[in-house]
Amino acid sequence: MRNQSRSPGKTVRAPAAPFLRLAERLDDPRQVPSLPQILALLVTAREAELLLALPGTLAQLRARVDAEARELRAVLRKARRVGLVLAVAGPNGKTRYAFPDVYPDSILCDDRNNALGPRFRELWRRWTREHRARRKFDLGPDARPGFRVLPAVLPPEGRRAVVPPVDARAIVRAARRRVLQQCACRFRGGTCGLPTDTCLVFDHLADEAIARGFGREVSVREALAVLDRTSRAGLVHTSSADYLTPARSGTEFICSCCPCCCELLESHFASGRKLALVAHYRAVVDLDRCTGCGACLARCHFGALRCRRGAARVDERLCAGCGLCLAACPSKALSLRQVPVRYEARRVHRHVINPRP
Ligand code: SF4
Ligand code: SF4
Ligand code: SF4
CATH class of the missing domain: 1.10.10.10 (Winged helix-like DNA-binding domain superfamily/Winged helix DNA-binding domain)
Structure with missing residues (x-):
């Protein structure tokens, strides 16, 4: 009874x-x-x-x-x-x-x-x-990118007094609170051996993590070191694209993603590159500096770089503007160029749901 x-x-x-x-x-x-x-x-x-x-x-x-x-x-x-x-x-x-x-x-x-x-x-x-x-993020033909790429390095014009939505370092500094958590995708089913202590959550998500006793509160300095460490490991920084909707402008997390284990990047590739990522930048090659050594090609998870006629070429349709290739170039021939973002993101990665049945 x-x-x-x-x-x-x-x-x-x-x-x-x-x-x-x-x-x-x-x-x-x-x-x-x-x-x-x-x-x-x-x-x-x-x-x-x-x-x-x-x-x-x-x-x-x-x-x-x-x-x-x-x-x-x-x-x-x-x-x-x-x-x-x-x-x-x-x-x-x-x-x-x-x-x-x-x-x-x-x-x-x-x-x-x-x-x-x-x-x-x-x-x-x-x-x-x-x-x-089942491709959780494959939401059909109307799906819009739900995440944005935060470039590893921003060009000088990307730095502004107000926190730009793609400046990971400024986002870390502006947060009220920061917590370092496990990367869910690599921790659950990762096969690449890349680090798992890489996911940063901020403010109310950080409060929740601390209340649950999950993750570790970190200082600005430690959080910036996480960004540096994960960039060096070749991980792509991402966050939600909710900031493109009128109702939201905050940044709740910065992920550091690998193409092999990350559900977000997997959904990006599985959806024909339409779904997961909003890119604010594209890589540009300075042909006067490029020696055609090819060192940048292996760094690009998006297959956006090729070597042709002795120099690197960027396929703008594929480039996600992550900036990882910049650090790989010994000739400093690569830079990022800002591109206009034309679409408004649909919110696909909410943190709280719950219609009652
Ligand atoms: S989205 Fe990327 S960083 Fe975030 S949990 Fe998945 S692999 Fe890790
Ligand atoms: S070319 Fe590749 S590595 Fe370079 S910014 Fe574009 S996506 Fe990132
Ligand atoms: S690493 Fe630099 S120099 Fe080498 S091919 Fe790429 S852009 Fe050119």
């Missing part, structure tokens, strides 16, 4: 498949069938049922379920700790609880969850295969 409704107006659904229903709130379990099993390792059936009341404030959640505030608080605390729930400050100052849209980045790259044992790790690998098989 424990799971039946006991108070008029309050509902607790029949517990036939609470993990499946919770999985449906996060994703499509037909496409990622390992997800309900992962959830069953993270929370109990009773906890899963209570979480189905999300999103809302504690008072709103209490009105929807048959549970004391104390139990509900404990469930939310636990779910937040394992990465299933985000706590977001509402406009009225009340904390609102919601599911994270990028749930795998909070559940599956938290090495504390790895302590759940071999079953969790096996499901984790299975989830990675299922997720990648």
Whole structure:
């Protein structure tokens, strides 16, 4: 009788498949069938049922379920700790609880969850295969780029008093708070051996990471060193393109992506280069300086460089403006040229979702 409704107006659904229903709130379990099993390792059936009341404030959640505030608080605390729930400050100052849209980045790259044992790790690998098989970011013909490239080095004209949306260093300096986290893609299923302590999150995402005990708060200096270290390793700096929409201008994270493990770059290539990335720059070759040595070609993850008639040539359709090739050129023959951004990004990588069913 424990799971039946006991108070008029309050509902607790029949517990036939609470993990499946919770999985449906996060994703499509037909496409990622390992997800309900992962959830069953993270929370109990009773906890899963209570979480189905999300999103809302504690008072709103209490009105929807048959549970004391104390139990509900404990469930939310636990779910937040394992990465299933985000706590977001509402406009009225009340904390609102919601599911994270990028749930795998909070559940599956938290090495504390790895302590759940071999079953969790096996499901984790299975989830990675299922997720990648379906091309999560392939949103159809109307899809717009959801991420922007932050060049490794900005040309002088790119530096302005106001934080330009592509200046990773200025973004780091302007942030109220910075946290260094694991790169979810490489941590979950990476094969390249490149570093995983590379993802920087800022401000409210940093607050959330610290509240969950996930990641490490870093100073401006340390965060800038992360950018330098990851650029030297040949990783591409990216962030969301939400800043192109009227409602948003903040930068919540800077990722450092490799073409082999990164879901974002994978979706960029899989979508015929239409989907993932907004490029603000293109590489330019100074033909007077270029010796045609070819050293830059290996640095470009986007296949945008070729050597022709003894000099490097840039294919502007392919260049993402990441700037990694600049550091590879011994003759300083490469630079970046700013290009106009013509489209408005559709928001494909939200952090908080949750239509109630
Ligand atoms: S998007 Fe790139 S940096 Fe971010 S988690 Fe994935 S690979 Fe890592
Ligand atoms: S040519 Fe390649 S490495 Fe150079 S900026 Fe363009 S995409 Fe980046
Ligand atoms: S590394 Fe520099 S000099 Fe060598 S081919 Fe590329 S642009 Fe030319």
